[in-house]
Amino acid sequence: MTLELRGVRKDYGGVEVLHGVDLVGRPGEVLAVVGANGAGKSTLIKILSGAQSMSAGEMRIDGEAAEFRSPHDAHARGIRTVYQELSIVPGLSVTENLLMGNFPKRRGLIDWAAAHARARELLESIGFGAIDPRTLAGRLSVARQQMVEIAKALVSEPRVLVLDEPSAVLAGSDLESLFALVRRLRERGVLVIYVSHRLAEVMELATSIVVVKDGRVIATTEPARTSESELIGLMAGRRLEQIYPDRRAEPGEVRLSVHGLTRRGEFEDVSFALRAGEIVGLFGLVGSGRSELARCVFGAEPATSGQVKVAGGDVRFRAPSDAIAAGLALVTEDRKRTGLVGGMSVLDNIGLTTMYGMRRGPLIDAARRRERVGEMIDRLSIQPAHCASMRVVNLSGGNQQKAVLAKWLLAEPRVLILDEPTRGVDMSTRIAIYRMIDDLARDGLAVLLISSDLTEVLGATDRILVMNQGRVTGELRSDRTTEDEILAHAIGQAA
CATH class of the missing domain: 3.40.50.300 (P-loop containing nucleotide triphosphate hydrolases)
Structure with a gap:
């Protein structure tokens, strides 16, 4: 799926937060969106997911005009979003969270053995097989809950997957599993829109990078044509030479x-x-x-x-x-x-x-x-x-x-x-x-x-x-x- 935004604007109560954003994503791309907090990334994600409508501008899917009035509209067109803030139901099992509304049935009743098997198969297929589908989601660590969120979005095999800070709580093998998943999705022709503050992973995964600042796209580039320090300079509007402070003196009591x-x-x-x-x-x-x-x-x-x-x-x-x-x-x-x-x-x-x-x-x-x-x-x-x-x-x-x-x-x-x-x-x-x-x-x-x-x-x-x-x-x-x-x-x- 080719997804285009042209001149997209959004205002809240007369205060405009997106000012004519242009963006193009194509099948098999990992389009990274980076920017400081308050730059407009969250609003852009909400428009792509159908959670909010644009005030002006145009969205096109495979060349045809599209307008989302709800997340259901986005789902119907093959777009799924995994937000930074978790939305799983903690009192339900992993299986129930993954297959909600889509359970296998037998004689009119939910076939739980088949449901757990389907959930396990899904988790293993995307590299998250360490998660037990029978476990209550609320008992998982935040990192594992994030992995369940991603798995839930993939149940319907979307054509566009929007990931908002997907690696924020992941480390080690979990992080490697996420990266491997993104690469597999790219090979399948899925367009992945990857929003992250971790610039090292953006440089590793992205095929193209869009920099957003103050509600505007100020640069579109590729990892081979830029560097982390240049991206930071664009995002902040200035060079940031030293990230960490100098070491302190000897500690006290x-x-x-x-x-x-x-x-x-x-x-x-x-x-x-x-x-x-x-x-x-x-x-x-x-x-x-x-x-x-x-x-x-x-x-x-x-x-x-x-x-x-x-x-x-x-x-x-x-x-x-x-x-x-x-x-x-x-x-x-x-x-x-x-x-x-x-x-x-x-x-x-x-x-x-x-x-x-x-x-x-x-x-x-x-x-x-x-x-x-x-x-x-x-x-x-x-x-x-x-x-x-x-x-x-x-x-x-x-x-x-x-x-x-x-x-x-x-x-x-x-x-x-x-x-x-x-x-x-x-x-x-x-x-x-x-x-x-x-x-x-x-x-x-x-x-x-x-x-x-x-x-x-x-x-x-x-x-x-x-x-x-x-x-x-x-x-x-x-x-x-x-x-x-x-x-x-x-x-x-x-x-």
Whole structure:
């Protein structure tokens, strides 16, 4: 299928966010769309998927005019979209999510044996065979849920597949499976529209690259004719010479220590320490137990055994509220489900963790709360600048992530745990987050940075803990190790 957009415009309430976008994708191409948060990529995806209509312009499919009034219209023309934010039903099995509305039946009833077999066959055919189709989707890691989302979109064998940040939570073999899948789809003649902030994979996978800035296409190029640094310059409007801050001085006293922490079935005998002014990376492949460890330290999940100390004193967190009171903060990996309340305003989201600390008598001091939240919006440059009254879901992905960070920084923690803090954000926002984390460390915070991005783990940290199958298999100095050495520890093959 050849898909063309000509002069596409979109406005919301008189404010135009797409200004005459032109785009052409052909069968067997991987058309990458890159741009900073707020550039208009999400709006473009919604138009392609039928979730929103264009205000002006033209869409053509194989030379014929087309107009989508709903996602159903896009599906009917062979277009499927996998959004960055997950949409699977957590209370249903993987099979039910994949085959919803299309179950095999026998004598008028669902043939579950055939359904599970069909789901397993589909997962194996696209390289995701490690997922058990009988498992409840909500019990899968975020990375595996993302893989189910992609599989669900492929059930109907689309002619155009739109992938919005498909690799944001994938690493190791899961990432390799995604890349192999994209290449197979290309060989089958499927047009893949690939939206990603990870420029290295864009350069590896794409046949052509469209750069979007401020609602306009400002460049169309190919990997052989450009470089990552040139793309960053186009996206940001300036050259970005240094991504990661300089190394910090020697750290101070121990702020958080973990001794022999175990949660049966998830991780075992984990010990480490975080010091004031230090950024420690935590790397591991999907299933290594890194996020489960973070939740346990924060009191969101109970430990089977082990000990946690804050500032040298034993603590036992029965709930996250106990951890917050002790000076800990956790930015989770899934901002949609556990970081933000989508129906609430930016003001209410940022003020959530400090609500009870801003009371005047029995009531919340609304003026003080608005002032403090406004300071955080300014400090983190959350856009648009006057967004306090906006629903947080109307912010771009990068600005939503900043709002989550602002919520926790307002609580003035002493230990900050960050689980995939740059997931789904553009390079400019990434750099702002790295510099903010560095400033916090220089101010004395102890930071644990959990990431599936090897370059990030190497560049933004002082030390790296590596996990494999629920155990810490290595502790490395960031300035004295390599990606290969980290991966060797992560797969249990270190010398």
